[in-house]
Amino acid sequence: MxxxxxxxxxxxxxxxxxxxxxxxxxxxxxxxxxxxxxxYSLVSLLMLGWVFHAAMQxxxxxxxxxxxxxxWFPIVLTPIAIFLLLAGLFSVNPASxxxxxxxxxxxxxxxITRHPVLWGFALxxxxxxxxxxxxxxxxxxxxxxxxxxxxxxxxxRRARRRLAERWGAIxxxxxxxxxxxxxxxSAQLRLDGPLIAGAFCSxxxxxxxxxxxxxxxxxADPLAMTTL
Numbered sequence: 001m002x003x004x005x006x007x008x009x010x011x012x013x014x015x016x017x018x019x020x021x022x023x024x025x026x027x028x029x030x031x032x033x034x035x036x037x038x039x040y041s042l043v044s045l046l047m048l049g050w051v052f053h054a055a056m057q058x059x060x061x062x063x064x065x066x067x068x069x070x071x072w073f074p075i076v077l078t079p080i081a082i083f084l085l086l087a088g089l090f091s092v093n094p095a096s097x098x099x100x101x102x103x104x105x106x107x108x109x110x111x112i113t114r115h116p117v118l119w120g121f122a123l124x125x126x127x128x129x130x131x132x133x134x135x136x137x138x139x140x141x142x143x144x145x146x147x148x149x150x151x152x153x154x155x156x157r158r159a160r161r162r163l164a165e166r167w168g169a170i171x172x173x174x175x176x177x178x179x180x181x182x183x184x185x186s187a188q189l190r191l192d193g194p195l196i197a198g199a200f201c202s203x204x205x206x207x208x209x210x211x212x213x214x215x216x217x218x219x220a221d222p223l224a225m226t227t228l
Contacts, residue, residue, distance in 0.1 A: 004054040004139070011047045012147055037099055052218075055140045064133035071225035077127035079206040081120040084109070084178075087198030088116030095159045095170050097151075106170065108195040111187040114174040115152045122148035131225060152176065 028036045091107025092100045097117040100107075109116045125144035132141065156176065160167050173187045181187035205213075215221045 001058060004051075004058055004136075007047075007051050007054045008140075008143055011051050012143075014044065014047055015147075015151075041099075051140070055136050058136040058139075061135035062133065063135055063138060066131055066133060066225065068226050070131035070133075071222060073130045074124075074127040075210070075222050075226070077123050078209070079202050081123035081127070082205055083198050083202035084112070084116040084120030084123065085198075086120075086201050087195050088120060090197065091116070091192070091194040094163060094166070095174070096155050106174070108190045108192040109198070110174045111182055111189050113176065113178040113181075114171065115155060115176060118148050118151045118155065119178055122152075 024036075031039065087107070087109040088097065089099045091098060091109045093106055093110055093114065093116070095106070095110070095114045097115070098107075106114075113119050122145055125141045125148060129138065129141045129145060132138075163170060173181065175181035175184075175187070182189060210223060
């Protein structure tokens with residue numbers, strides 16, 4: 001348990017770096033923006049793999065029994081989560097997490113929510129909590145889910161201070177909660193490259209996961225669980 005908690009804390013600490021402007025600015029200045037993003041992305045993926053490996057070493061303790069209906073939550077919500085995550089990462093978004101630099105016009109994904117990456121992470125983690133009723137899964141996915149929601153709150157506060165007079169203009173066309181700005185009429189969905197690419201990549205990744213990728217990576221077949 002101690003190894004898992006230590007690795008989890010390291011993972012969260014790593015993902016606090018982009019939220020600290022001075023630290024990120026110094027790293028970008030030292031390595032260059034492209035090198036920083038490549039190294040940071042690779043280290044993040046390695047850390048995520050380490051977290052899962054450490055979690056799998058924990059004893060399997062049942063909290064609630066799985067049911068077939070529970071398996072549909074990640075099957076339905078994970079493609080949406082992947083779409084938000086990918087489209088968000090590669091869209092211009094001065095108000096939240098993004099791999100893109102500043103630009104005049106925020107990406108189309110911000111019409112859905114101004115925190116697409118964090119909401120994608122929250123949807124992925126939250127949807128996996130329901131069918132995985134064992135203690136290690138609750139610790140793993142529960143921590144990710146709470147961290148994503150906390151990240152939304154922290155990012156919102158920092159962006160409001162950082163953007164100052166631009167904040168009002170940006171937030172008038174977007175919302176924290178997904179789809180609220182569109183339903184109120186203050187934002188309209190449009191298409192751009194990151195949004196379209198995110199949709200296609202999400203569909204491809206989701207199909208691969210359902211057709212054997214998830215089983216190869218994690219030893220569990222999501223479709224088989226719907227027939228328990």
